[in-house]
Amino acid sequence: MSLTLLITGTIFLPLTVLARTATDVKPRQAGTTVTVNLDQRYQTIDGFGCSEAFQRAVQMSKVTEEQQQYTLDLLFSTEKGAGLSILRNGIGSSPDMSADHMVSIQPKSPGGPTSPPNYVWDGSDNKQLWVSQEAVKRGVKTIYANAWSAPGYMKTNGNDANGGTLCGVGGASCSSGDWRQAYADYLVQYIRFYQEANVTITHLGFVNEPDLTTSYASMRMSGSQAADFIKVLGPTLERENLTSVGINCCDPEGWSSQAGMLGQLGPVDSYLSTVTAHSYTSSPGSPLNTRHRVWQTEAADLNGAWQGAWYANGGAGDGQTWANNIYTALVSANASGYLYWIGAQTGATNSKLVRIDGNTVTPSKRLWAFGQWSRFVRPGAVRVGVQGAPSGVRVSAFQNVDGAVAVQFINTGAAAASVQVKVGGGESFAAGAATAHVTDNSRDLEDLTVQLEGGAAAASVPARSMVTVVLRQETPPA
C-alpha cells in the first residue's frame, strides 16, 4: 500500500507540475504534526460491544436469513461492519418469555436452596446462543453473561422484577433460607450450557443496575451485599475449574454509583476481574479508583426518535456524539471496554445501533462511530501517548498486539484539518504502510487518501468527521 502511494506520489507530482506554470505551484501542505509516543503506555483495551438481551435476539431472528447475516456482519464483522468485539448477554431470571422477559434456566423453584437443582436448557437462551455463535464465527472472543436478577424464588420479594434482593446477603434473611450457593451454582450451570454449545463465556455478572427498582428483572444490592455474594461465587468458580471466567461487578446506572460501591467491594477485591458501570445517571468522566480493568457496559440514547446521521444537530443520537462519548471514556476515564445498549432491534428510538423495521435493516452512524474504534483498536491493544492535535480536533492513539498503531481524529469543526502522524518511542517503530478510514455524514468507514513519506502519514481530516489512521511496521526483507 505505502509503496503504491510513494510511487503514485513520485510519478504524478512532476506531471502536475508540468501541467501548470511555475507560479501556480504551492508548497506542499505539511499539516500539523501529531506525534505518537509508544513509551507512554496506559490501559489495555478489551473491546467495544453491544447486547441482544430482552428478546432483541429474537427480533433479529425474524428477518430473512440474508438480512440476519447482514445484521450480524454490520455488528461483528471486521471487514463489512463495525467489528464489535464484546457481546453482552442477559442471563434469564423470568419464569416465561412473555413480553420481553428472558426465561430462566430454572423457571421453577427446586423446593429450597439445598434441594437438587432442576435446570432446563432449551438450546436457544432467548436466541442469544445463536447470536453468540454467529459473533464467535466473526471473531468475537469476549462474551459477557450478565444476570439482571436471580429468579424470584431466591429473593426477598419472591419476584425477579420489582427489586428485592438475594436471600442470604447482609440484611436479607428469608424463611426459605440462604440462596447464595444455589445462585452461584445456577450461574455456573448457565456457563456450562454455553460450553456444551462451544461458546466460551469469559465474563460473568450477577446483577444489573442494583441501584434501581423497576417493573422488569431487577435486584437491589449495595456494594457490601454484592461482596457477600462474591464471597460465595469466587470460591465456586474456583472449585468448578472456571477461574478463566472473570467476575464483573456491578453495572449500576451510573459511573459515580460504581465509584460509591467500590469502597464496599474491598474485601473481595481479589475475586474481581472487571469493574462495570453504565452511563445513564452519570457518564464516565474520570478514572474509577481500582486496579482492575473498567468497562462502560451500557449507554444509549434511549428515547430520542430514530435518526441515522453523523451530525444532525449535535444531539444524543448523532454518530459524532458517540465518537466523542467513547473518546472521553477511553482517554479521560481509563475505560478498557465500551458497550452500547442494543446492537439491533425494532422500534423508533435510538436505543440501538441498527434498526430493524419489518425486513429492512438500517445501520446508524452510531454504529460506524463504534466501528471507527472497534475495527482498528483490537482486544489487547494498549492506549499510548499522543500530542499535537490541531485545534478543534480530538486525538487518541493505541498500539495493537500485532504492533500496528491506530490513531483516531474526531473533527467537530466546520473546516478540514491536515495532519501528519509520526510514531516515536518504542523499539524504533518504522512505519512501512499506512491506511486511513473516515466516517462522516456521507461516508461509512470509507478509505481515505493517506500519504506515507519519511515515516509520517499525511491525511486531511474532513470537517465534522472521524478519521482513523493505521500505521504498520515495515516488514524486514525476507
Ligand SMILES: *[C@@H]1O[C@H](CO)[C@@H](O)[C@H](O)[C@H]1NC(C)=O
Ligand atoms: C462442539 O464442538 C465439537 C468438537 O468440534 C463438536 O463435535 C460438537 O458438535 C460441537 N457442538 C455444538 C453444539 O456445536
Ligand SMILES: *[C@@H]1O[C@H](CO)[C@@H](O)[C@H](O)[C@H]1NC(C)=O
Ligand atoms: C477440577 O480440576 C481438578 C484437577 O484437574 C479435578 O480433580 C476436578 O475433578 C475438577 N473439577 C471439576 C468440577 O471439573
Ligand SMILES: *[C@@H]1O[C@H](CO)[C@@H](O)[C@H](O)[C@H]1NC(C)=O
Ligand atoms: C487505569 O486502569 C488500569 C487497569 O486497567 C489501572 O492499573 C490503572 O491504575 C488505571 N489508571 C488510572 C489513572 O486510574
